[in-house]
Amino acid sequence: MTYQKQLKKDLKLAPLLKGEPYILKKRKNTAVRLIASILSQQLNTKVAKIIFLRFLDLYKGIEPSMQQVVATPSETLRSIGLSNSKVNYVHNVAHFFIENKISDKQLYSMEPEAVVELLTQIKGVGTWTVEMLLMFSLGHENVFAVDDLGIQQAMIGLYKIKYTSKKELKIKMLKKATAWAPFKTYACLDLWQWKDNGAV
Numbered sequence: 001m002t003y004q005k006q007l008k009k010d011l012k013l014a015p016l017l018k019g020e021p022y023i024l025k026k027r028k029n030t031a032v033r034l035i036a037s038i039l040s041q042q043l044n045t046k047v048a049k050i051i052f053l054r055f056l057d058l059y060k061g062i063e064p065s066m067q068q069v070v071a072t073p074s075e076t077l078r079s080i081g082l083s084n085s086k087v088n089y090v091h092n093v094a095h096f097f098i099e100n101k102i103s104d105k106q107l108y109s110m111e112p113e114a115v116v117e118l119l120t121q122i123k124g125v126g127t128w129t130v131e132m133l134l135m136f137s138l139g140h141e142n143v144f145a146v147d148d149l150g151i152q153q154a155m156i157g158l159y160k161i162k163y164t165s166k167k168e169l170k171i172k173m174l175k176k177a178t179a180w181a182p183f184k185t186y187a188c189l190d191l192w193q194w195k196d197n198g199a200v
Contacts, residue, residue: 003141003183007190010179012158016190024139024185030104031097032063033137034119037129038089039082054080069094089124096122112140135185144177144184146170154191 004021008014027033039055040048058076059068069090077087096102096119107115115138116130128147134140145151147170155161155173163169180187 003186006183007180007187010176010187013180013187013190016158016194022186022189024135024141026104026108026139027137028104029063030107030133030137031066031093031102034093034125034129034133035069035090037132038086038093038124041086041129051081066094066097070098085124089122092122092124107138112138112143135188140185142182142184143188144174144180145188146173146177148188150192150195151188154195158191158194 002021004017007017035055036048036052039051043051055077056063058064058072058080064072074084074087074091077090078084082090102118110118112134115134116127119125119130119133120127128145131143131145131148134143135145152169152173155176156163156169159172159176161169161172163172177184177187
């Protein structure tokens with residue numbers, strides 16, 4: 001069954017499913033993808049892209065090895081616009097991947113929950129950051145980013161969710177999302193697109 005057929009069972013979500021189907025891909029250099037996600041935290045897409053390109057420019061435009069990242073002085077990373085905390089987080093990722101000998105192949109073969117458990121051990125890497133990695137780099141189809149502000153805003157707008165606390169909101173969101181399994185990632189993509197098009 002295609003994901004669109006499943007998601008169209010949700011009558012509120014169905015009108016959002018327009019255009020070509022999304023294709024999720026496994027991407028190489030997961031550690032660099034994770035660093036890119038850290039660089040983009042609390043930034044809009046345009047600024048995040050500029051910062052990531054500056055990061056690559058430090059390595060002549062080529063995605064660096066984690067050994068190269070570890071060897072990059074903190075001052076150099078700060079010079080591209082990173083805060084002290086983000087500099088530390090970038091180094092933390094590089095050290096963690098080296099020390100634990102983590103490979104793309106290993107991460108591809110793991111269940112999403114196991115990837116979250118492994119990578120959130122890194123200081124500066126939260127559940128949301130790993131969920132973005134699962135969706136956009138590891139190609140998992142059934143990830144629901146309940147903590148994502150854009151997803152929260154889209155679902156409040158689409159489903160007219162009433163709530164008195166963040167906890168209640170998340171419970172109601174998770175309940176709605178159960179109907180999307182095993183294709184929750186695609187529902188998130190459609191909700192983001194809908195919001196970005198000015199619907200909320």
